[in-house]
Amino acid sequence: MKISVIVCAAGRGERTGFSKNKLLVPFMGANALYHTLAGIKRLETVLQSNGDSLAEIIITATPRDMAEITAICAPLGGRVTEGGDTRTQSVYNALKLVTGEAVLIQDGARPFTSVGQYAACIDSVKRYGSGIVAMPATDTTVIAENGYIGHIPARNTVFAVQTPQGFLTKDIKAAYERAICDGGEFTDDGSVYSRYITPARICAVGTAANAKLTFKEDFERFENSAVRAVNTSGCAVGFGVDVHAFGRKLNYVTLCGVKVPCDEGLVAHSDGDVAVHAVIDALLSAAGLRDIGYYFPDTDKQYLNADSGELLKKVITLIADKGFKADGLSIAVQAEKPRLSPYIEGMICRMEELTGVPRERIAISAGTCEGLGFVGEKRGICAYCAAVLKDSGN
């Protein structure tokens, strides 16, 4: 089946109090719209393995956001179209461009919809003609009448409606034509379909993670819980890599905090400890933080000839602030010179001192590049590190 996806992004996000559309503010390393679109790209791979295909992604945008949204969509694919004053109007505009047999309608403000939720929605459309992702209520809900409880629906009949919501294109187009004709305003698509076609089918696969970003606090909550949420095991893994070139008039290189005799040193703003830099990036990455250059810019004079070991200690406090402590390091150094094996034990001890990781969980391997590439030609040294963090319980 050819499936189109509409992403609603033409809102203003007024309830957040942000100065611009909530989908475009910095959020978890990108912005909410980017994450939503990235989720749809992951779905595309699954569709292909089921014999389905993605007809197109259509994104609604206000004229004010058109250029910015077009730029975000460019690498991920997708066609941007002008939205309307209401979500109903925006979806109506987008539906005109849909070519797929079925269409999924997704709020741009739900960046963490899982591929499984999209897939459940599609499956429901194939079997029943529609599929609305919804979360079973956990709280008792009531219908108020003049400020008093009027009616209490049985909790197992109550759902919080989310997106995606999927339909056969011809039906949802017909429903929206009538809704627009009637001048109706609906907060979701299942309401339009249920009003004009037939009751939409509920897919009870909604989750709290798929909740809509509506208030400023929703953004903060996700930012704070993100790292722990993806690492339910209480562990996080990160990877780092760094390179420095030879060429400094020195008779040693510093690696893992140890001075190793060499006929030249490594060129760097800091002490050039390429291995410690890889460790720092691995730790920051595991904790969901930015990279070494962000915290210790090489344009900043205070880091001129800096002892990288001191920077590493600061990074240990940064990850502690995120609730982590380092628990394992696997470091690999590629160097044609100097010979490192006599220094490995010393490096492991120093890394234990700097990071607090017990030495039995620190591994350092060293190798040459068999004369190949810049390492092989003795023009520089390259280091890699994989780091494991543990939830510190704080």
Ligand code: CTP
């Ligand atoms: N949306 C849209 N066109 C509109 C209004 C909303 O495409 N005229 C989109 C929003 O960008 C959002 C989704 O519909 O991704 C759900 O709407 P909502 O959460 O209400 O977002 P906003 O309207 O942007 O926020 P607010 O109501 O707080 O202003």
Ligand code: MG
């Ligand atoms: Mg709104």
